[in-house]
Amino acid sequence: MCGIHAVLSPAPPGPSHTHAHGLPAEIQRCLHARGPDHFGQAARAIHVVAAAAAAGPDGGAPLWSLRLTASVLALRGDHVARQPLVDRATGSVLCWNGEAWRVGGDRGKRGRRVDRGENDGEAVLKLLLAGGSARGLEGLLGAVRGVEGPFAFVYYDAPTETLLFGRDRLGRRSLVMASDGAGGVVLCSVAGAVAGGEVWKEVEADGIYALRIGAEVSRHEWVVGGDGADFVSGIGRFNRALPSERCKLAAGSSSVAMLREQLLESLRLRILDIPQPPSADGKTRVAVLFSGGLDCTVLARLGHDVLDADQGIDLLNVAFENPRVVAQLQKESNGNVPDFYEACPDRITGRRSFAELQKVCPGRAFRFVAVNVPYTDTQAHRQQVISLIHPHNTEMDLSIAYALYFAARGQGYCAEHPLPGSPPVPYTSPARVLLSGLGADELFGGYSRHLSAFQQRGYAGLVDELLLDVGRLGKRNLGRDDRAMAHWGKEVRFPFLDERLVRWAIGTPAWEKCDFENDEAATGVEAGKRILRLLALELGMEGVAKEKKRAIQFGARTAKMESGRVKGTTLIS
CATH class of the missing domain: 3.40.50.620 (HUPs)
Known part of the structure; x- marks a missing residue:
């Protein structure tokens, strides 16, 4: 169990004179309460290369800031995995709240159990890095679809300048979102006051959400393919059969x-x-x-x-x-x-x-x-x-x-x-x-x-x-x-x-x-x-x-x- 807070805003990161760690005091207190074993932050200044290319040679690269905060309740693995989890090679960052009992089960494959002594958040990060490297956004989505367990997450994939977030198929972990009042987005495990008076809402558990920096949020289904509509909660098909004779459960x-x-x-x-x-x-x-x-x-x-x-x-x-x-x-x-x-x-x-x-x-x-x-x-x-x-x-x-x-x-x-x-x-x-x-x-x-x-x-x-x-x-x-x-x-x-x-x-x-x-x-x-x-x-x-x-x-x-x-x-x- 962990606490997550992420702010993506179209402005350079600057010092905060009102809140420690740049967080509202009440949210910081609640994050600490959720995860008393570790508290950490990571920040990224993002020059949106794709947006600059689309604007032409004189358009310049828009600058966005991303700040990710995580607190940790260490319940998996033989060590405390200090979050946010950062991949130094790519600059990608993961905030993970929950449990991955099995991973790698996408496209009909049976997922493997996360080994004893292995931290599940670190295992998920490896899959995201491998999937994104091989197949871009589809690879990232495939990695998340292959996770069995209760979770909420926020992941910044630096190579594709994409923020991925969501909750598991049944919504067993909390994640709420709001506007930051300046065209950006705030994601958090707990709700609180937001600049500009915007309100919080639950992130739905109906898919995986992706935000290409500077673009609109898109939702991606849990089940890929034409038969996905038949799946209940993205898990399986409901048996609608009716008995042909009187039955007795004993x-x-x-x-x-x-x-x-x-x-x-x-x-x-x-x-x-x-x-x-x-x-x-x-x-x-x-x-x-x-x-x-x-x-x-x-x-x-x-x-x-x-x-x-x-x-x-x-x-x-x-x-x-x-x-x-x-x-x-x-x-x-x-x-x-x-x-x-x-x-x-x-x-x-x-x-x-x-x-x-x-x-x-x-x-x-x-x-x-x-x-x-x-x-x-x-x-x-x-x-x-x-x-x-x-x-x-x-x-x-x-x-x-x-x-x-x-x-x-x-x-x-x-x-x-x-x-x-x-x-x-x-x-x-x-x-x-x-x-x-x-x-x-x-x-x-x-x-x-x-x-x-x-x-x-x-x-x-x-x-x-x-x-x-x-x-x-x-x-x-x-x-x-x-x-x-x-x-x-x-x-x-x-x-x-x-x-x-x-x-x-x-x-x-x-x-x-x-x-x-x-x-x-x-x-x-x-x-x-x-x-x-x-x-x-x-x-x-x-x-x-x-x-x-x-x-x-x-x-x-x-x-x-x-x-x-x-x-x-x-x-x-």
Whole structure:
């Protein structure tokens, strides 16, 4: 995880008298927070040769300035790769934020895994240099298309005077852009004030963007060729087949076994070989954003199968003091002050699922971290959270971001010895890698609207609804979520959104994921995400397999803190 800031402007670089490093103070602070291990800058004065040639012999070479800034959270390789990454031979510069699990997979080739001890940003730079040298812009685009993993990047290719930037196919890392007020462009991992009053907007995850210095920005598709329009999120084709006879998804179904293998491989990429966190004993390097629900608990359970026996796993369970709910609880209890944190729905579910994990994985050091957030803390951090989620600006955005922001901070209480009556002790998780179960609902039919679509139009309706959800994964709020959680120097990873797992899931017929034609009595678990529920049963977690879907803002009680009449679409005041 890193922080990126780039300014391309039609003016020579000059000294700044208002901001250290030429950055607004708030943006610099947020970049440091995202990447505490290194902070660096690179600058280029660009004489646009192509533009001068087009203007004729008397036109002169227009001068542009480019300043690139990067902060680094070192999680890959055996050393800290100091960014921006500079190729001294060509003058090209890369700012890389994210993970390249595999590279070199363009044009139907299977990409290679980035080796243990190899830094992925440096590997991507080598591919960009080789691609650009051999085939110019097409070679650069091919190098980016061949990367599997969550990322955002800005790359200046000096030989072609081209600025390349973008986010991965699913938009799992943040990148926002704005005008600099002078005809140039600003790109950043976080939003902030811009000279000239221009506003920030998310860089879409719908392709790779290229800006030839002095020209217009162009967008290039993830998939090249006439069949590219059939690809969902640039990853694969959706299976729209309908069953010819009644089907039943059961524990022994091949798709359940395949899901287990896909998740295990996704987790191996994401939780093995994580460097030891600073100022920690190295026994806990991974934490799970843990509501106790189906998706996150299955990840924790399978993480047990992947990690070495001596590695701990922190379970971050967040609960808020919601004044409106507390007042209602006090009223119902005749004025007694209840333990409103323990009364939160996600806290109740979390402790129940934690107990089930301990039962099925007795040798694993799972640590349940009760992240209790007083209302005063919520108010104290309100402006910071609003700033981080910008340009998102609704009450729903804020309520979701509160939960992710405080969970990622990882400060709470736990029982050192999980025995009855053990007193909670203050604890801050040292883990710098967080796991999220996001994506399971879209892939496997976990929303109530999936059931409604089936009831209205059968499998044809269900297929259309699933295709709609998967197709807009890249337009989801993942950039917002990244900004909220990365502020604590943490990186969130999404095992369900691994490209290969997504390709397999969308290629699997709908009835092999959620067969709504069979009720709960037929299989023991409800139809929504039935494939994942059957996997939970196979893993020995019957209670988890039967957990109902609950939105994070209601489970943690961040929604409607002051008034029950506030709508989620209301703009933040």
